[in-house]
Structures are given as C-alpha cells and as structure tokens.
Amino acid sequence: MPAELEIGLIAVMTAASCAVCGSLLLVRGMTMTADAISHTILLGIVLAYFMAGGLDSPLLFLGAAAVGLVTVALGELLVKSRLVSEDSAVGVVFPLLFALAVILITRYASSVHLDTDTVLLGELAFAPFERMTLFGMDIGAKGIYTSAGxxxxxxxxxxxxxxxxxxxxxxxxAALVMGFSPALLHYLTMALVSLTAVGSFDAVGSVLVVAFMAAPAATAYLVAESFGRMLTAAVTAAAASAIIGIRAALALDVSFAGAMATAAGLVFLAALIAAPKRGLVGAYLRRRRAGKRSR
Amino acid sequence: MNTAVEVRHLTVSYGEKPVLEDVSLAIPRGSFAAIVGPNGAGKTTLMKTMLGLVKPLAGEVSIPARGRRGAVGYVPQSESIDRDFPISAYEVALMGRYASLGWFRRPGKADKAAAEECLRRVGMEKFALRQIGELSGGQQQRVFLARALAQDAEIYFLDEPLKGVDAVSERAIISILRGLCAEGRTVVMVHHDLRTVRDYFDWVSIINLGVVASGAVEDVFCERNIDRAYSRRAAGAAV
Structure with missing residues (x-):
C-alpha cells in the first residue's frame, strides 16, 4: 500500500471516530472536555510508563483512559460543591493534572523519549514507518489497525x-424517570472519549484530536435536524476535512496536522454561511422575506 | 381511598434552608390534581421529590404504580429543554416508547405507529419532521404531551405545562389530560393560574413550604386557604 494511501486511511478513520465522540460531547455542552481530556491523558501515559517501564505496554493505553475518567470525575466533584460552574470546573482540573504530568516527565523521565512534544504532536507523516507484522509478514501500518479498531x-x-x-x-x-441511568451513560461516554483520544494521539497528535472533536460536530449541529443525521453529518464532515487537508498538505508541502485542522475549520465556516436553515445566508434571506411581508 | 401518590412527612432542603417542611398529602387514583402555591413555595421540588429526582432529608413517597417500567410519565418545565437539540417532533414522541422498551431494544413498527398516533391526538402530525426548536412554546408542549401519551403511563406528572402556551394549545392539552383521567389514569400538575383551578381540576393541593390544604377542589379551594398560602409568604418577605 502506498504511504499516502495509508496516511489517508488513518487520517479519515481517526477523524471519523473523533467526530463521533465530539458529537456526543457537543449535544451535552461539553466540548471543552475534549480539550481537557486530550491533555490530562498525558499524566496517565507518564504514570503507566513508570509502572510498565516502557513505551510499548498496553498499560499506557489503559492508564491514559483512566486519567481521562479521573478528569471528568474530579470536575464533577467540583461542580457538586456548587461553588464553580461546569466549564470552570473542567478548566480548574485539567491544568493541574497536565502540569503534574509535565513535572513528572521533566523530573524523572527527561532522558526518555517522552517529552510533551512527541506525545502532544503525534506525527501523521511518520505513521507508515510503524509496521504491523503477523507471522513475520508486513500487513500494513500499525496506525491503520488502531484507528480502525x-x-x-x-x-x-x-x-x-x-x-x-x-x-x-x-x-x-426524562431518561432518569424512564430508568436509563444518566450517570452510567455519562461515564461510558467519557470512557469512550478518553480511549479515542489516547488512540488518536498516536496517529495524529492532540491538536488534531481537539480540532476533530470540536469542528465536525459543530458543523453537523448546524445542518442536521435529527440526532442520527447529526452523527452521519459529523462523520462525513470529518472525513471530508481529512481528505481535503491531506491533499492540501501534499500539494503545498505543509504539515498534515495543520492542513487538516484548517480544513476542518473551513468546512465549519462553509456550513455556518450556507447551512439551509441555521446558516447566515438562510437567516438573512428569511429576515428579508419576513420584512417584505410585514411591509 | 385508592391512592396514586402519597407522601408522608416530607422535608427537603437545598443547602441550609428547607424548601419543603413536613409535607404529607395523598392524591387519589384517577384524579386530575393541581399543585398550586406562590412562587418559591416548593411546587417543582415537591414534584421532583415525588418522582425520585430529589432526595428528601426525611419522609417518604409511595407511588404504587411504580413497579412497571414506564408507569410514571413526566413532562418537564419547558425552559429545561435545549431547543437547539437536533431532534424532530416525531423523535420526541417516539421517546415515550423507550421507557417500556428498556435498555438496548430498538423501537419497532408498533412503537412508531403509536408515536405517530399520539402526535395526531395532540394535533401535531403535520409538524412531525420539524426540529423541536422551530415550534412555538405551545406546540412544543403538545409534542411533549404526545411523548407522555406514547408512554402509556398510569400516572403523569407535568410541571407547569401551560406556561407560555397559547389558548388553543391550552384547551387541547386540558381536554387530552381530562381524557387520561377518564380512563382511570392520574394526572398531577404544577399549576400557576388560580382562576382556572375550579374549571380544570377535581383535586388540589395548596402548598407553601408546608401543606396549606389538600383535597377535592370543592372542599378546599376557598378564599381562606388561598389567602393563607399566598399571604404567608408576603408576611415573611416583609420581615
């Protein structure tokens, strides 16, 4: 498989899974959590690294996901005190955990390949170098398997x-009255967001994780009239942004992450202007029509 | 009396100040009951405690119907709904079926037909595919009523369903709720318009921190009880 195709596949699948998680966050007004989790999981990676003694252990994955959940739980604890709002609670928790991770790394792991740059800016361009082998046979880039999973x-x-x-x-x-535990669903969702963030880290880096958890979901929110359509629209917008971004990066010889994040922003801008009902143009036309009628 | 809801010695507080103090009352099955009282009297809190959404400091609530999944229906206050949420009127109505479906099971043909039928009963079938935020306040309330109908509950709790609702929607909502009571179901509703209590309801609980009076409308809904409920707060505010 050519390297470009592998990169494209990884980018599209990662973007799509981030978009699904992002949609779940957006409809609960929790998009900020994506930013928080994508930073605090570093603490999980560091702690798991100390326990496992290497960077290849699945413990890293679990540790990161666990700290993602801890972030949400600590935030909720603060909200329950009724002293801070939900958004500020997340804002208080995440710098603390992130800073803790940075201190641990610089103090005890400065000699290891675990600085914030490598963890935070995973590099899509290098993804094809990490191979997956089965019985000694090369069966494609590792990133393809994690992102597909x-x-x-x-x-x-x-x-x-x-x-x-x-x-x-x-x-x-209503969910509570009907017997669907909101707390259980909430933590399951947060576990999924954490896992997705950790997995995507490796492939595309945290900046892209945040961009793809926020932008495609916001785009879909502008165009969709039902929850199901919102999810499909978010996945579509994410895949389109990924493909446009990669094409642009190859053509202009710039970084994949930067081009993809920019593409995601531009796709959102397009929806903001042209969305049939909630777009700026649509709203303007409606206002003008209403104005004419009242005249 | 065959009771649908009974609360005994209920005390609820958010923080230090009690919102409800030693509230005891019972509502008979098949009645159309109003909970009235001045602003801040604890009406919504009483309803939420009955539903188990708020934990009381003391006292207990019993709703005999609660055994079956979906036997308790709830229509929230309209402000608590996210109007921008991408969901159509039909999907909201269909949500009423979810209670009896339980976890994981998907709604089938019968559920979808029931949701459509309930939208028709509230006169909203033409708006089935509209996103909820595109509807007026009264239309939204009718959609939530359709969801409640689709749930096929034995007892319904509604928190000020007539707030900000046009006259046509108000008449439609009241006539449907009366129909539910005629079928032997119980409807409990937080209500703010004292002028319509006598016309609409057959049972009323007048509260303000505690129970001022609770019983059949013709027995307890008199000027003396209303004055007691509404002036107690005024007296407190003056101090």
Whole structure:
C-alpha cells in the first residue's frame, strides 16, 4: 500500500471516530472536555510508563483512559460543591493534572523519549514507518489497525446505545424517570472519549484530536435536524476535512496536522454561511422575506 | 381511598434552608390534581421529590404504580429543554416508547405507529419532521404531551405545562389530560393560574413550604386557604 494511501486511511478513520465522540460531547455542552481530556491523558501515559517501564505496554493505553475518567470525575466533584460552574470546573482540573504530568516527565523521565512534544504532536507523516507484522509478514501500518479498531468501537457504541444516548442528552430528567441511568451513560461516554483520544494521539497528535472533536460536530449541529443525521453529518464532515487537508498538505508541502485542522475549520465556516436553515445566508434571506411581508 | 401518590412527612432542603417542611398529602387514583402555591413555595421540588429526582432529608413517597417500567410519565418545565437539540417532533414522541422498551431494544413498527398516533391526538402530525426548536412554546408542549401519551403511563406528572402556551394549545392539552383521567389514569400538575383551578381540576393541593390544604377542589379551594398560602409568604418577605 502506498504511504499516502495509508496516511489517508488513518487520517479519515481517526477523524471519523473523533467526530463521533465530539458529537456526543457537543449535544451535552461539553466540548471543552475534549480539550481537557486530550491533555490530562498525558499524566496517565507518564504514570503507566513508570509502572510498565516502557513505551510499548498496553498499560499506557489503559492508564491514559483512566486519567481521562479521573478528569471528568474530579470536575464533577467540583461542580457538586456548587461553588464553580461546569466549564470552570473542567478548566480548574485539567491544568493541574497536565502540569503534574509535565513535572513528572521533566523530573524523572527527561532522558526518555517522552517529552510533551512527541506525545502532544503525534506525527501523521511518520505513521507508515510503524509496521504491523503477523507471522513475520508486513500487513500494513500499525496506525491503520488502531484507528480502525477505535472507529469500530465508537460506531458500535452509538449504534447499540443510540436511543439511550439520544434520550439522556436531550432530556436528562426524562431518561432518569424512564430508568436509563444518566450517570452510567455519562461515564461510558467519557470512557469512550478518553480511549479515542489516547488512540488518536498516536496517529495524529492532540491538536488534531481537539480540532476533530470540536469542528465536525459543530458543523453537523448546524445542518442536521435529527440526532442520527447529526452523527452521519459529523462523520462525513470529518472525513471530508481529512481528505481535503491531506491533499492540501501534499500539494503545498505543509504539515498534515495543520492542513487538516484548517480544513476542518473551513468546512465549519462553509456550513455556518450556507447551512439551509441555521446558516447566515438562510437567516438573512428569511429576515428579508419576513420584512417584505410585514411591509 | 385508592391512592396514586402519597407522601408522608416530607422535608427537603437545598443547602441550609428547607424548601419543603413536613409535607404529607395523598392524591387519589384517577384524579386530575393541581399543585398550586406562590412562587418559591416548593411546587417543582415537591414534584421532583415525588418522582425520585430529589432526595428528601426525611419522609417518604409511595407511588404504587411504580413497579412497571414506564408507569410514571413526566413532562418537564419547558425552559429545561435545549431547543437547539437536533431532534424532530416525531423523535420526541417516539421517546415515550423507550421507557417500556428498556435498555438496548430498538423501537419497532408498533412503537412508531403509536408515536405517530399520539402526535395526531395532540394535533401535531403535520409538524412531525420539524426540529423541536422551530415550534412555538405551545406546540412544543403538545409534542411533549404526545411523548407522555406514547408512554402509556398510569400516572403523569407535568410541571407547569401551560406556561407560555397559547389558548388553543391550552384547551387541547386540558381536554387530552381530562381524557387520561377518564380512563382511570392520574394526572398531577404544577399549576400557576388560580382562576382556572375550579374549571380544570377535581383535586388540589395548596402548598407553601408546608401543606396549606389538600383535597377535592370543592372542599378546599376557598378564599381562606388561598389567602393563607399566598399571604404567608408576603408576611415573611416583609420581615
């Protein structure tokens, strides 16, 4: 498989799984959490690294996901005190955990290949160098398998729990009265977001994780009239942004991450202007029509 | 009396100040009951405690119907709904079926037909595919009522469903709720318009921190009880 195709596949699948998670976060007004989790998981990686003694252990994955959950749980603890709002609570927790991770790395692991740059700016261009081998045979880039696995997990999650997630995001009280535990669904979702963030880190780096958890979901929110369509629209927008970004990066010889994040922003801008009902143009035309009628 | 809801010696507080103090009352099955009282009297809190959404400091709630999944229906206050959420009127109505489906099971043909039928009953079938935020306040309430109907509950709790609702929607909502009571179901509703209590309801609980009076409308809904509920707060505010 040519390297460009491998890069493209990894980018599209990672973007799509981030978009699914991002949509779940957005409808609960929790997009900020994506930013928080994508930083605090570094602490999980560091702690797991100390325990495992290497960078190849699956412990790193689990540790990172666990700290993602801890971030959310600590934030909620603060909210329950009624002293801070939900957004500020996340804002208080995440720099603390992130700073702790940075201190641990500089103090005890400065000689290891574990500085913030490598962990935070995973490099898509290098993804084809990490190979997956089965019985000594090269079966493609490792990133393809992790991103495909994550995407499958994310899609499975929203398909199986579609009605439960829709209910709890739209009307939490009704979900509670109907017997769908909002707390359980909340933590399952957060676990999924953490896992996806950790997995995507490796392939595309945290800046792209944040961009793809925020932008495609926001785009979809502008165009979709139902929850199901929002999810498909988010995945479509994410895949399109990834492909446009990669093409642009190859043509202009710039970084993949930068081009993809820019593409995701531009796709959102296009939707903001041209979305049929909530777009700026649509709103302007509606206002003008209403103005004419009242005259 | 065959009771649908009973609360005994209920005390609820958020922080230090009690919102409800030693509230005891019972609502008979098949009645159309109003919970009235001045602003801040604890009406919504009482309803939320009955539903198990708020934990009381003391006291207990019993709803005999609660055994079956979906036997308790709830229509929230309209402000608590995210109007921008990407969901259509039909999807909201269909949500009513989810309670009896339980975890993982998907709605089938019968559920979809029931949701459509309930939208028709509230006169919203033409708006089935509209996103919820594109509807007016009264239309939204009717959609939530359709969701409640689709749930096929034995007891319904509604938190000020007539707030900000046009006259046509108000009449439609009241006539549907009356129909539910005629079928032997119980409807409990937080209500703010004292002028319509006598016309709409057959049971009323007047509260303000505690229970001022609770019983059949013709027995307890008199000027003396209303004054007691509404002036107690005024007296407190003056101090």
């Amino acid at each position: 994550l995407l499958t997990l994310d899609l499975l999650f929203v398909c199986v729990l579609f009605k439960e997630l829709k209910t709890v995001s739209f009307d939490r009280t």
